[in-house]
Amino acid sequence: MDAVVVYASQFGNTRQIAEAIGRGLGPDARVLEADGFSPAQLSPGSLLVVGSPIVGWKPLEGLGVWLDGLVPGVLDGVRTAAFDTRVKLFIHGDAAKKIEQALEKAGAERAADPTWYYVAGSEGPLLDGEIERAEAWGRELAAA
Numbered sequence: 001m002d003a004v005v006v007y008a009s010q011f012g013n014t015r016q017i018a019e020a021i022g023r024g025l026g027p028d029a030r031v032l033e034a035d036g037f038s039p040a041q042l043s044p045g046s047l048l049v050v051g052s053p054i055v056g057w058k059p060l061e062g063l064g065v066w067l068d069g070l071v072p073g074v075l076d077g078v079r080t081a082a083f084d085t086r087v088k089l090f091i092h093g094d095a096a097k098k099i100e101q102a103l104e105k106a107g108a109e110r111a112a113d114p115t116w117y118y119v120a121g122s123e124g125p126l127l128d129g130e131i132e133r134a135e136a137w138g139r140e141l142a143a144a
């Protein structure tokens, strides 16, 4: 199965989660920054996982631009899942659901509900156990 994890990250926490999901997906999974990745490379049946920190109640600006650039139909037949990272004590807003909505608008089929991972403060670190939880999610997505 072709599997790609695409992410944006300011302080590296979302990158660490993306890499953990990639490890869970398996040795052939690619983990890439959204900038420069064209979803037109994906074929039907591929799995695309997309993640971002929540910044001001929405995805990081660069990922938002990437999502806005998705042409309707470009993800036809592609299975997708979305995640975000957020600070445990903030009133969060949401990025994962907004990512999912944009992916579905481009034709994607939802492979799993949106999910999230916690950081201790704006710059991190990730809370204990979040890397392991992300790896486990990757394994679940690969098995689904």
Ligand SMILES: Cc1cc2nc3c(=O)[nH]c(=O)nc-3n(C[C@H](O)[C@H](O)[C@H](O)COP(=O)(O)O)c2cc1C
Pocket: 008, 009, 010, 011, 012, 013, 014, 015, 053, 054, 055, 056, 057, 058, 085, 086, 087, 090, 091, 092, 093, 119, 121, 122, 123, 124
């Ligand atoms: C300017 C700014 C705005 C933020 N806004 C939110 C927010 O609305 N909700 C939230 O839960 N976290 C918010 N955060 C915390 C980020 O989600 C946190 O910095 C992020 O998970 C770190 O991921 P990264 O290391 O990949 O950049 C904000 C952080 C910054 C710097």
